Amino acid sequence: MLFNSIDFAIFLPIVFVLYWFVVNKNLKHQNILIALASYVFYGWWDWRFLALILFSTLVDYGIGVSLGKEHNLNRRKILLWISILVNLGFLGFFKYYNFFIDNFKSAFTFFGSAINANSLNIILPVGISFYTFQTLSYTIDVYKKRLEPTKDFISFAAFVSFFPQLVAGPIERATNLLPQMLSKRQFEYNDAVDGLRQILWGLFKKIVIADNCATYANLIFNNSADYSGSTLVLGAVFFTFQIYGDFSGYSDIAIGTSRLFGFKLMQNFAFPYFSRDIAEFWRRWHISLSTWFRDYLYIPLGGSRGGTWMKVRNTFIIFIVSGFWHGANWTFVIWGALNAIYFLPLLLTKRNRQNMEVVAGDSYFPSKKEIGQMSLTFSLTVIAWIFFRADNIEHALNYLREIFSSSLFSIPLYQGVNFLKVLFPLLLIFITIEWLGRKREFAIEKVKIKFRPFRYLFYYSLLILIYWFASENVDQQFIYFQF
Amino acid sequence: MVLFIKRLFVFMVLPIIMVIMTDGFLRNKNSLYKEKIQGAIQDKEKIEIIILGNSHANFGVDPNAFDKYAYNLANVNQSIYFDKRILLSHLDEYKNLKYVLISADFHSLYFSSQGIRDVWAYYDTGVNYKNKNYLFEDFSHTLFGYTPKIILSLFKTEIIYQLSTSNIVVDFPVQKGVNLKDTIKNGFIGFEGKDVDAFNENKFQRSAKKFNRVVETSKEKLEIEEDLNGLIQILINRDIVPILFTTPTFVEYNKYLNANFVNLNKSDFDRISGKQNIQYWNFMNSDLIKAEDFYDEDHLNKKGAFKFGKMLNDSINNLY
Known part of the structure; x- marks a missing residue:
């Protein structure tokens, strides 16, 4: 369902009235309504991909609960990697499979040998890059013990599928949105x-x-x-x-x-x-994605600590990955790299926060x-x-x-x-x-x-x-x- | 919450009243579709020839040039899909109908939807495009039917019509180039003179590019051809003579149309007419139509329309 459509103009008041006038007394009922409304919102585009969101929700909910019970570091790591592989696996398959196949074929052909691999006619599920990153933030935060895992499946499902930001963000952190799902909301004029x-x-x-x-x-x-x-x-x-x-x-x-x-x-x-300057631009553009990459990729890689080489490497990684997140095309990679080139002089001369x-x-x-x-x-x-x-x-x-x-x-x-x-x-x-x-x-x-x-x-x-x-x-x- | 709803209501009152009033106006507004179909129903017993097609036929064939009683049911952007259904909606009532001239232009086999005009055609002729549900469009003509630009132009026409003390006859919106003091006669209202801005290479190039693109990107050809064949069969079964014809377009402009597409189009209509054993008359590059007969690169003016009407009339008279 598109925000600028008649369907949404009808859908929103209905959900609003149900939310504040019918199920307003009970938090659980409100969250059930949010989850159901979100599934309707998403299914309006293509109901088949609801299974994907549901599966992702089940996996990360289960992993979150297990992480809450598990104290062995190795087993916790395994659980985290399962979540990362499942989420990025889906993303990789739906978004990048054809890109890699085509590029491998081109590369092998260039070196004089051919490989027999066919690209597939894959439909990209709307918003997969957004909700994948949102659920990943949950498991990573739970793993890092920045967040208590939730046992309330409905609230978790509502958090993952929350319809206003499901298909194009902002990519919410579990630390911000999940506690709001778990506490009573009051109508504020x-x-x-x-x-x-x-x-x-x-x-x-x-x-x-x-x-x-x-x-x-x-x-x-x-x-x-x-x-x-x-x-x-x-x-x-x-x-x-x-x-x-x-x-x-x-x-x-x-x-x-x-x-x-x-x-x-x-x-x-x-x-x-x-x-x-470009550093300021990136503090102001698509903040939810830039901060996501900063917190879950750039800082774990060492951020701007370390020597010049580390700074250059990390900057290129984060910008190129950010570019690649947008789509399976070399143009996005170049776009990311170009922004890294713009940004680096500021970083290296320590003027990136001026x-x-x-x-x-x-x-x-x-x-x-x-x-x-x-x-x-x-x-x-x-x-x-x-x-x-x-x-x-x-x-x-x-x-x-x-x-x-x-x-x-x-x-x-x-x-x-x-x-x-x-x-x-x-x-x-x-x-x-x-x-x-x-x-x-x-x-x-x-x-x-x-x-x-x-x-x-x-x-x-x-x-x-x-x-x-x-x-x-x-x-x-x-x-x-x-x- | 009460305050929120109260304020929201107060805020929305004015837009809601405006929409209701505009809807009332639009539902009673005349249009070229309405004019044409009502005129045709009024003359149903007399009509012997009906002309179908898009703007090329709408402005390019003056039915008053025919010896037999002819009526122009073509309209701007009207596709074969709508030609067929608008004709069939009252076909039983045209007791005297002998010929149906179907405009077969460069792009006719490549588009079925008229875009936003689908809704207007639905309002005034009842034809719905491929069983589309017009629930919202029926609910409000203002919000879901007409575009604001068109609504403004309808208001403008109405104001001019109401305020005019002279003999303005046209109370429906028409293209620039049509004289508002003109009268629609046998479904025809034509362009006056010449649009001087249209006769330059840039305009030719732009216009041709648009049509080349329609032909190049369309995936509807088979479906439209089948629809056209269906119409032809219905007419033949009723002893009505269908005739395909291509309207004249300005020779200098034709150079910018993709030659392969033009040839393919000609052979397509030759094939269809051959298979159905009907006439196909191609006047695209007719040297009988001169530069002064054109309003713009692909539309005839009133003079040209009368001349072309005569040519079609002569061709019909020469048939038997």
Whole structure:
């Protein structure tokens, strides 16, 4: 079920009413409802893959219980490895099997021998990368004794499948979400209103910004050979906003929906395009994944401790794995490696933590230096996104080659797309609102319009834009569903 | 919770009222589909020739040029799927029907859905696309039927119609290029003059690319051909003569259409007509149609439509 669908618009109020008016007296019943609703939500897409989530839930629940009883270190390690192998095994099979087979075949052919292995017609279960990492965090935390294993299967099942963030995050830690599942939730007016506001903003980002950018970005990327360097730059910028609007919009809707049910999920995006360097960007982009890799991969590898070689190695590992997590394509690997290259100079010169506060925290406008820093970071990010969006490395290289040719200085040429009239004003409004709200969790968390009719007018304007563009751009899926 | 629900209700009252009012307006609004089908039902006893097809036929064949009583049931973007069902929905009532001209264009065998227009066709002709469930679309025309752009254009047409003191006749939305003071006659309303912006290489290239892509990516050909054969058979069984025809398109523009696809299309319609033993007339590159007869690269203007209507009429008269 998609957040921007009629199905979800019907599903959400039904679950909300049942949750707060029918089963509100009993925590267990509320959790049963969450689990059932989540299975319906997921099964709406393809019910066959419910078995996969259920199996993963059963395995990690069982391993968690066993880890709670087991004190022998070797046996605990075995249990942990079973969980890791089962979860990553599923992920590896569904997501990476064909990639490895194809690459092995190419490699063997290159060296003059052929292997007889066939790729399979595998459907990638939606959200597998997200819920796999969420359940893994549970078993690792229980193994490390950072978390008591739960014996409440229903709550655990609700934690694994929690529908607002099941298919595209934020990837919640068991230490944050599971205790909330196990304790009584109270309806809080302010949380619910904030939740609705965040849903509204998420829908705006997705439908108005991302989907509109997608129209132009797709046109330009799909026909990149026909366009000049200047047009390709715009295509890459449009994709940069598309992916941000798409993914952070999804996160906003997920977090807002959770708030309606009394849950507090972690912030997943903190205005990343206002970052002054790449290190800050990565503290603000897809926070739930970056911190997951930091805590469960980077730190266990030694983090930034040790010598220069260790730092370089660990940085490359975490960025490349992060890239590969997005998909079985070399373009994602290059995207990750490129970000590692951007990040390393900051790490090695110990300047990776110099921009920890919100940009221009005390003023409305950034300084000239901050504008320069933000522009440079944004430009580097745009270049990296070209690899992320391209069909393959050759496509990305050709795209970049054209950008860095003399045609960069030509007037951008569009064929039948009236981007100046629609997209530019929309982007301008979007960037302004995001800038004004950059100190908050999401841009319109606090709307400083005291007079209620005027405040409503602002919300109505957003609703009208959402309604307008929802029917114009009907075919745009959430990008991160494919991961 | 009570406060939350109360405030939510207050917030939603205005949008709900707006949607209800707009729905009331839309349900009573006229459209080209409605105009055409109602006109056809009104003239059902007289009609001898029906013209089917997409915008090429809608704007390109003036039924008033025929000696026999002809009626244009084509519409913008109308696929063979809808041609067939719109015709069959009242076929029993066209007692005098002798010929059905079916537009067989470059892309006709490659698309069955009209996109968003499927819903509008459903509202006004009752044809539902491949048994789709239109529950939501029936529930609210505003939210699930028409796009906001179209709703605005419908409002605009209505306002112009209501405020006008002159003789505006068209009370339904039409394409740019159609004169609002014009009258729909025998299902036909045409383009005036020429769209000067359309006659340049860029536009030709863009438009051709779009159609080339439709042909290239479509997987519907077999199904549509079967549907078309079914329609032809039904007509033959009722002693009605089906005729396939390809409308003229501007010669300079044709150069940008994929030549392989054009040839394949011609041979496909030759094959279908040969198998069914019916006529297929290909006017795509007709030199009788001149540059001044075109409104844009692939649509005739009123003058061109009358001329082309005459050509079709002559061809019918020469049949026997």
